[in-house]
Amino acid sequence: MLADTPPPAGPGPVSFVLITPTGGLLTRGVDGHAVPDEWGALYQETLWAAVAAAVDPHRRLVNGIALEHGMRAKVADVSPDVAATMPELYPPNPLAWAMLTILGAPAGRWHGTVAITGREDEDGLTAPLTDHQFGLIGHAHRQALRPRR
Numbered sequence: 001m002l003a004d005t006p007p008p009a010g011p012g013p014v015s016f017v018l019i020t021p022t023g024g025l026l027t028r029g030v031d032g033h034a035v036p037d038e039w040g041a042l043y044q045e046t047l048w049a050a051v052a053a054a055v056d057p058h059r060r061l062v063n064g065i066a067l068e069h070g071m072r073a074k075v076a077d078v079s080p081d082v083a084a085t086m087p088e089l090y091p092p093n094p095l096a097w098a099m100l101t102i103l104g105a106p107a108g109r110w111h112g113t114v115a116i117t118g119r120e121d122e123d124g125l126t127a128p129l130t131d132h133q134f135g136l137i138g139h140a141h142r143q144a145l146r147p148r149r
Helices: 043-057 080-085 094-102 132-143
Strands: 013-019 025-031 060-065 073-078 114-117
Touching: 013 043, 013 094, 025 043, 025 073, 025 132, 043 060, 043 073, 060 080, 060 094, 073 080
Parallel strands: none
Antiparallel strands: 013 025, 013 114, 060 073, 073 114
16 A cells, blocks of 8 residues: 555444345444545445345445434335335335334335445445444334234
8 A cells, every 4th residue: 555545434344234235134244444535434334235236136236224223224215116116126114114114214115135334424434333223123023924913
């Protein structure tokens, strides 16, 4: 590394969770180091490429939704009406509907795989999920799977 080149910023490895339309709850980890983007702002390229590939492998367009306890959900940037016309690309994800509502998101019908990421700092860098956040996600998953009476 050149002496005048600063080391990458960011938290190092970053964990996130995926909620699949088939009911899977998967944990993923990637390099969370950030490098300056074309405007000079720090960007976690590896993290966001992995999230986009998981959430919208067809167009890689992702939107974020604030959750409680500093978490964020990342969903495919496609309206429910459009998703309904392409269920093979964006299948309904009722598990995510329930889990995200439990975790503080507004009620919504989410399609495709949904990611949950950790807290963003004042520079927009995303931290790994904490043990507490993993516990909240696990609780939401158990609640969402409980039979309704």
